[in-house]
Amino acid sequence: MIGKLNHVAIVVPDLEAAAKLYRETLGATVSEAKDMPANGVTTVFVRLPNTSVELLHPLGEGSPVASFLERNPSGGIHHICYEVEDILAARERLKAEGARILGDGEPKTGAHGKPTLFLHPKDFCGTLVELEEA
Secondary structure, three states: OOOOEEEEEEEOOOHHHHHHHHHHHOOOEEOOOEEEOOOOEEEEEEEOOOOEEEEEEEOOOOOOOHHHHHHOOOOEEEEEEEEEOOHHHHHHHHHHOOOOEOOOOOOEEOOOOOEEEEEOHHHOOOOOEEEEEO
């Protein structure tokens, strides 16, 4: 069901410093910061030959990653994102297998403008999993 690894997301306390680290120290291609008000985050994508790293920073007090940063002040890996061909078919298969879909269970538009869903970490080896329709 899952396809390619789309990205690994890292919550960072200082988005500019993290982008600079990847750009200047590691020599990576780094996107401009993009505010995603509907998702409560600002994102930067570090482009790699085989995948991406998404740097996340809270946008506003109601941000879903703000509590993560409170628990992990230095930041850290937040989630892993896999591609799926059909997000609704994936959702139905996962629900039938007993997996919990976070939120209201309906796909939301992610940072790439495509439908996404998040799966409960307790159902996936302690890892928050995002699925993105390819």
